[in-house]
Amino acid sequence: MVISWERAFHAFGPARGGHELLDVLRRGELERYACEHPREGLDPYSFLWSALYCAGRITPATVLGLRYLASALTAEDFGGDDPTLREAVVWWLREVTRAVVDGTYLDQARRMARRRDDPAVNEWLDEYLRHERSVHDWGEGDEPGRVLLAAAEADCFDALPEVFEPVASLLVARQPERLRTVAASAAAALVRHPELHRRREAITAYHLAEAARGTPLHRASMLLGLGELGGPTLPWLDDPDLGVRVCAALAPDLAGTAAATRVLRSAALDPAALHHAFGDVRLPQLLSLNEAVAEALCERVEDLGPLLDGATAAVAYDGPAGDGVLCEPYLRKAFPRGVLHGGTDAHRALARAVAASDNPWRDDKRWTAVFARTGLPAEREAWLAAARSDG
Structure with a gap:
């Protein structure tokens, strides 16, 4: 079964017109779109995050969005006059990568995906596309749809190598620091894919070099990436910046290190200071640095x-x-x-x-x-x- 935008669905129903919404996002014309479509249910940005990702829900439209955005990402005019749109898309690519790259249920998804061309699946899809119905409302009769969700997860996993080069091309000095921060985090997630393991050493070296320069938030993000990649973060436990020290201490490889535990315990005593460690900007990897510290301490300290x-x-x-x-x-x-x-x-x-x-x-x-x-x-x-x- 070949899935096009006309034959795809996302978390809330049929994905018809999805290509046009992503085109608006690519051109940075969100305000114009909002004026011309004041009553639309999904604007381009919410289409990206709510419909195509939906807290980790991978659908056939997610795969189409992944491939479209990876191919468009390096366009000079991406996002128009709004540089944050490219950052948001790289962040989205990272989150989709993290949702599928571990492959916990990948073998099961591939087995289910073999049924994607069954007549019953096609018949179900024909009927489903006639209605606006969220995947969250599915019942027992929607098993053919679950076959297509499994196929989407497998397809998304297989498409990840296409994402690496566009993301890695943003890791150059002429790009804004914030974009490089997010792109490095996306690259660290992508090299967990078996076909990209050969890139792991280069991405680790990039994080190691970048952890020594730039703003505290940029360096802290590099250290989180180093921890994810298994690189060394111990030298930064004495860094003068609180957020940098904490991100170094959060590295999984330092879980049994007394010095790292001391850093985390000290940070836990003043949650307000840790929350404001980077001003009003948060790390791409973590929703809450305070929460990450609490979780790490509870996991690492027995009593x-x-x-x-x-x-x-x-x-x-x-x-x-x-x-x-x-x-x-x-x-x-x-x-x-x-x-x-x-x-x-x-x-x-x-x-x-x-x-x-x-x-x-x-x-x-x-x-x-x-x-x-x-x-x-x-x-x-x-x-x-x-x-x-x-x-």
Whole structure:
């Protein structure tokens, strides 16, 4: 089955006109499009992120978008007068790459994809394209559609080598630093593909060189990339910039290093300072640097005691922290079965901190969601009782 835009679908339904939307994005004519199509359901930017990616959902339209954008990326006039559009597209390519490159279910997807030319699949697609229906609304009768989703995942994986050269061509000094930052992160993800392993050494060397120059955010991003690539980050644990030190310490290879743990524990004591380490600009790899620190500490440090100061600071912190609250990793570690009673002094101290803070008890939907996800009580009295318990 050959999938064209007229025969493709994305997360919310048929993808007809998708090529035109990406053309608008490529030319940087988003404002003009908005004026001419004030009632359209998807503008070009939301089409890219919501329809073609949708938090990791790979569809036949994702594959078409990947190939189109990879081929258009290096055009001199890409994005028109808006340089951030090229950055956004490289970031999108990186996220799609990360969604498929590990290939956890790739063999299963390839087996399912063998059925893509079955008459039943074609009949289902003909019927589906007559309606606007999200893949999230599918039921038992949509198994042929799932065959096409599996085929899309396999096709997307196979198309990744086409993306590398356009992305790598942006890693030159004449390109803006922010674009090079995002492109390097995309390249680090791409070289995990088996056909691109031979490029890994060169991309690692690029990250190593760039980690020694540029703005703190650029250097920190290079160190996250080095960690992902298995390169050395230990020399940066003493860097004068907080965000740079932390990103060096987050490298998986330093998980058992006491010096890296000290850096992370120190950073956890002042979440506000870490949040503002790079001003208002965030790293391309991480939604929340604070959350990454909390997750790493909870994974690397066995006992709750050494983490208590950081956990208490996280309870009191009311700033941005991913989709929830910063102390969620600590709560999961301390109370993995959703049971507050029977712990150590450190467990009772953490319960006391939660009970004493006003943050969880002022109708904060983020905290409500955290209590639901962790199975922990949403009543202050329960936390007070746990804090007073004898273990």
